[in-house]
Amino acid sequence: MNGFKLYLLADIQSPPVELTWSDNSPCFYSRLPVPLPHTVVLFSVGKFPFDNETKKPGTALDVSITLGDDRIQFGSLDEHTRCILWEKTKDTARLEHNNSAVSLAKLCVEVQGVDYCDNSYLATPAMEEEVVKEENIQEENENTPQLSTPSPLPRKTKQKKRGRESTDGTPEGPAARKQKLNTRMRALKNEFKTPKKYGKKNCETVGMPVLNEVNSDILPKTGPRISRCKDVSIRAPSPSSRWGSSMCMIHNNRAVLVGGQGDRQQLSRDAVWTLDPDTRRWRSPELTLEGQKTEYRMGHSATYDPTARCIYVYGGSKNLKWFHDVHMLDVDEWKWQLVKVNGKAPTRSYHSATLYRHELWIFGGVYPRPDPNPDGCSNEIHIFSPVMENWYCPIVTGDKPAPRSGHSATLIKDQLVVFGGWDAPICFNDLYILDMGTVDWSKPEVKGMPPKARSWHASCALSNNRILIHGGYDGNNALDDTHIFNLDERSWSCIHVEGAPTARAGHMSICLPYSHENQEEDEVIIFGGGDNDGTFFNDLFSLCIPFNPVLDDVLVEQKGGKA
Structure with a gap:
């Protein structure tokens, strides 16, 4: 067998x-x-x-x-x-x-x-190689979408930005124009257990594809090139300005935006939008409801399940109310439904959620604690199984990260890369890797200068086993820098971006599916966020990152040390 x-x-x-x-x-x-x-x-x-x-x-x-x-x-x-x-x-x-x-x-x-106690008949990497040789069957590894969950930011006293003001220091923003076609990493061989077809019109990738070994076809064929960013917003219709929302890719190459908070600490009532990355046009689908109403919220997670063709929305907060419920949004019928579960569900907000082997893995986040203690952060892992309809905690080994919220968690192959976050008043810039197969934590030795400590940054997986980190909040100010972590080399680099968005945090980023229009770069869509000075954004940016980008320190060196 x-x-x-x-x-x-x-x-x-x-x-x-x-x-x-x-x-x-x-x-x-x-x-x-x-x-x-x-x-x-x-x-x-x-x-x-x-x-x-x-x-x-x-x-x-x-x-x-x-x-x-x-x-x-x-x-x-x-x-x-x-x-x-x-x-x-x-x-x-x-x-x-x-x-x-x-x-x-x-x-x-x-x-x-x-x-049944003997699992030796199940496929192992060595067995799969033998089957490939004997039956010419291609080995496939499972793909899981990554999700980084943005969060609300503490208030800052000064910083001049455009847009409307908010009493809690959260962003909102402008509108924009047109743009060029999306680009994306190409499908690498032997990457997914669920086969994925990359293409502009018919793409079954979800969020950020899980990458493995680098394919020589997508290695840069030229010298370093500068990353470029364009404002591609349209005037109307478009979502209201917000941060603390969540966004994911679904089966028909559409992005779905869920929830968030805008001006005057008001939760976004235009809660659900879809985005066509090709035309840059937003659409607000007509939603139906089965059973209990899904409350408006922020700091939640929205994770797409390609098998059930639905988005699982978990946790979050609404003013002083905290959630532990799981709602399912059917993206074919656009119908909300509360998922009834067994077991004790954790109450979390500003956590990360990752779909892995058909289960939802929750790490970190804020949870309420009774007086006199303030709200606390978690460093625990909780798993929700939609099949069994229950919650459980796995046995975890290794050195756990410190408790945190507002971090990013990016899945590449079977490795979940966790970066940053904060547990007030401390911000982190450390990086941990969770082996999803063994549920073992490790803190790798990294090369290069890591980004400064931050939380509520935007993150997504790029091609060639790279991870994008953009913006965030360092405890005092919103940030506008862009960094890339190379998982294969365990190295950090800061890249130069022309036309970079204004400093922001609590925003979302998604790497678009690969397109043959441009084989030398990834395209990342960035939406919303806030400047931590009372301004919220609803602008949409297209960030094109070459496979071999110009680094920020290299450009400074070429200009004679002047930034």
């Missing part, structure tokens, strides 16, 4: 999704959105499992879909039947109606006649 894998195809416009092996029960599983798709295809790859008694490849795999308390027979797989197709029937629609409160169904593939 070496290298055996199962894949699910529920939408012809989306790539197949690999099923996950459950350590608690003898099955592979995945989840399906409700209403169920009209057609579902399940297929297997690799050597079929052997029966323990006969030692022959005759093991049967029974497939079923669990919908609430009901079980729907899907079919069975064996050595000769490697693929099955299931179609929705009237009886299935009746079961959906009877389980209308259920948001996700579970597809389970039970493995009969196998020693």
Whole structure:
């Protein structure tokens, strides 16, 4: 059973999704959105499992879909039947109606006649290499979107900026114009467990693709080039000025903006917007609600799940109210739904959320503590499983980062890179890496000059295993510098940007999918934020970063030491 894998195809416009092996029960599983798709295809790859008694490849795999308390027979797989197709029937629609409160169904593939305590038959890197040689099947590694969660900033006394004023020192801003086409990293080979197709018109990447080894095709072919930034805002319609919101990419190459806070500490009532990166146009979708209303908030996280085609919005705060709820926004029907969960949910705001192996990993953030203690920061990891509909805490090893909020967490392959944040009055500029497979923390030795301490900066993954850090708040002022961390080299560099946005924090950044229009740079979209002096922004910038950018210190040196 070496290298055996199962894949699910529920939408012809989306790539197949690999099923996950459950350590608690003898099955592979995945989840399906409700209403169920009209057609579902399940297929297997690799050597079929052997029966323990006969030692022959005759093991049967029974497939079923669990919908609430009901079980729907899907079919069975064996050595000769490697693929099955299931179609929705009237009886299935009746079961959906009877389980209308259920948001996700579970597809389970039970493995009969196998020693379930022995996971040696599951795919390992060495086994996958053997399967590639024998069956010419390409190895794939899982992709997870990264999300950095912006947060509100403490008030600062002076700094002159444009736009309207706010009593709490948060930003808002202007409008802009047109711009050139988006660019993005190209798909590197052997990168995703869920295959991704990069392209401008049809892109299934979510947020920032998870990168692995550098592909020579996208290495810079020229000398260093200057990074350029343009204001590409349009006048209307557009979101109101805000910070403390969250933004993520979804399946149809659209960005979705959720929540935030603007002038006079007012939460943004135009809470949800979509952005077309090609045309730079915003749209406010018409939303419907199922059950409890989703309250306006800031400091929350919004994470896209490509399997369920929904955005999970978790936590955040509203004035003095703190949230621990999880809401699901269906991006096909634009419908809100409260997710009912088991287990104790943590109360968090200004945390980071990362989707990894179909689960939502929460790190850090602020949580309320009773008097006389002030609100505190966390350095714990909590995991929400949409399949099991529960919360749990993993066993964590290594040297944990100090408690913090307003940090960034960027996933590259199986490594979650955490940078910065603060636990008032201390700001951090340290960098930690969490191995998501072993849940082990480490603090690597880094080269180069790290960015100054900051929180509520914007961050996203770039091509060639690089991470962008822009702006933020250092405890006194908003910042406007741009840095890149190279994960392969464990090195920092500060890059020079022409036309850089004004200093800001609590803003969002997303690296756009790769485009053939420009093969030598990444394009990052930056939206909103605040200057910590009562001004909020709603401007939109396009930041183009070459694969080999001109560094800030190099440019200063060329100008004779004058910045």
